[in-house]
Amino acid sequence: MSAAVEAAPGATERIKALNDQYIINTYGARKIALVRGEGTHLWGVDGREYLDLFAGIAVCNLGHCHPAVTEAIREQAGKLLHVSNLYYIEPQVELAELLAQVCFADRWFFCNSGAEANEAALKLARRYWDQKGTPKPLVVAAEQSFHGRTFGALTATGQPKYHQGFAPLLPGISHIPYNDIAALEAALTPEVGAVLLEPLQGEGGVRVPETAYWRQVRDLCDRRGVLLILNEVQTGLGRTGPLFAHQGYGITPDIMTLAKGLANGVPMGALGCTEEVASGFAPGTHASTFGGNPLSSAAALATLKALTAPGFLEHAAAMGEYFRERLRGLASRFECIVEVRGRGLMIGIEFREPVAPLIERMIAAGIICGPAGPNVLRFLPPLIVEEHEVDQGVAVLEQCLGDLEW
Numbered sequence: 300m301s302a303a304v305e306a307a308p309g310a311t312e313r314i315k316a317l318n319d320q321y322i323i324n325t326y327g328a329r330k331i332a333l334v335r336g337e338g339t340h341l342w343g344v345d346g347r348e349y350l351d352l353f354a355g356i357a358v359c360n361l362g363h364c365h366p367a368v369t370e371a372i373r374e375q376a377g378k379l380l381h382v383s384n385l386y387y388i389e390p391q392v393e394l395a396e397l398l399a400q401v402c403f404a405d406r407w408f409f410c411n412s413g414a415e416a417n418e419a420a421l422k423l424a425r426r427y428w429d430q431k432g433t434p435k436p437l438v439v440a441a442e443q444s445f446h447g448r449t450f451g452a453l454t455a456t457g458q459p460k461y462h463q464g465f466a467p468l469l470p471g472i473s474h475i476p477y478n479d480i481a482a483l484e485a486a487l488t489p490e491v492g493a494v495l496l497e498p499l500q501g502e503g504g505v506r507v508p509e510t511a512y513w514r515q516v517r518d519l520c521d522r523r524g525v526l527l528i529l530n531e532v533q534t535g536l537g538r539t540g541p542l543f544a545h546q547g548y549g550i551t552p553d554i555m556t557l558a559k560g561l562a563n564g565v566p567m568g569a570l571g572c573t574e575e576v577a578s579g580f581a582p583g584t585h586a587s588t589f590g591g592n593p594l595s596s597a598a599a600l601a602t603l604k605a606l607t608a609p610g611f612l613e614h615a616a617a618m619g620e621y622f623r624e625r626l627r628g629l630a631s632r633f634e635c636i637v638e639v640r641g642r643g644l645m646i647g648i649e650f651r652e653p654v655a656p657l658i659e660r661m662i663a664a665g666i667i668c669g670p671a672g673p674n675v676l677r678f679l680p681p682l683i684v685e686e687h688e689v690d691q692g693v694a695v696l697e698q699c700l701g702d703l704e705w
């Protein structure tokens with residue numbers, strides 16, 4: 300590894316002091332400041348090296364500073380960073396063409412984040428039915444879901460803890476239990492125009508519904524004339540094995556939202572939909588200043604080309620199998636582990652108690668990982684992770700469980 304960082308004594312403390320003085324305290328206290336990354340490795344400002352098994356919450360799927368993405372950003376930055384959507388944007392249309400070639404969605408809208416992509420989906424669904432002359436403004440979402448922090452996405456998020464203190468929320472969104480087809484059927488009154496679901500719930504604890512559920516959801520939406528919106532913000536871009544998680548379920552949604560891994564670290568979100576549903580938006584009905592700008596589009600285009608290169612996703616899927624197999628081995632020896640869940644390289648381990656102290660120990664031992672709710676430890680490694688790195692992560696986890704006497 301070429302990329303050691305020279306230790307800067309006192310730098311972490313200096314950054315922490317500035318953070319504490321000037322940053323609004325929405326993230327709480329943290330322990331480390333990361334300043335450099337390469338592949339699956341990160342370096343702190345203090346010179347410490349880490350193995351990254353979290354990828355910036357499923358963002359850097361190609362690993363840090365992937366050469367093709369870095370080169371695309373470098374080239375685009377020297378040419379044109381930004382023009383508005385009042386003009387055609389070459390890398391944006393090339394990105395949309397490539398996206399259309401690799402999934403169901405014929406038409407694309409670009410924005411800057413997952414929450415924005417979900418906002419766009421909620422607006423599109425409403426306006427689609429309104430344009431048809433049969434307004435169906437209600438939306439059904441799932442309990443324990445996560446869709447983002449803007450008001451529409453926040454309302455759709457089925458976790459009361461995120462709603463506290465923000466009332467009144469957006470009217471017209473209700474919640475049903477996830478992975479329960481009878482509950483969905485009962486919720487689909489004639490005013491419901493869309494169902495918004497994650498293919499696997501991420502923030503809600505890495506919850507994986509039965510595969511049969513998805514065929515039932517699709518059939519039900521078809522029979523009732525309801526749009527199916529899949530939030531692939533976390534599950535998309537190879538995270539669960541296939542390029543998009545729904546491709547592994549053998550169904551297609553009407554609308555799909557993306558963000559996180561789309562541009563490997565450059566902020567970008569997207570909404571893809573069928574030709575039919577795209578007719579719900581017309582000029583002037585939705586927009587974004589930065590959405591699909593030359594820089595983020597060039598980064599996303601390079602990212603998507605690398606993700607769809609021959610063999611890339613097969614490697615990620617195989618590493619996912621291997622990682623979960625190793626973790627199940629651990630689970631058979633540790634009483635504290637309730638369950639190992641996930642698909643591909645989106646992995647959750649449910650424990651009998653809160654995982655915060657475990658994560659702190661893992662990071663202190665050089666492994667970056669994170670939570671998914673209070674009792675679930677989550678691994679979201681870059682998709683380029685190798686077997687020996689998985690082994691290293693599992694060995695450190697075993698060591699930390701021993702140290703904690705769990």
Ligand SMILES: *Cc1c(COP(=O)(O)O)cnc(C)c1O
Pocket residue numbers: 411412413414415445446447448497501502530531532533534558559
């Ligand atoms: C992260 C996430 C979001 C929110 O994305 P932001 O870019 O933070 O707005 C929405 N939905 C899912 C499933 C996510 O994982």
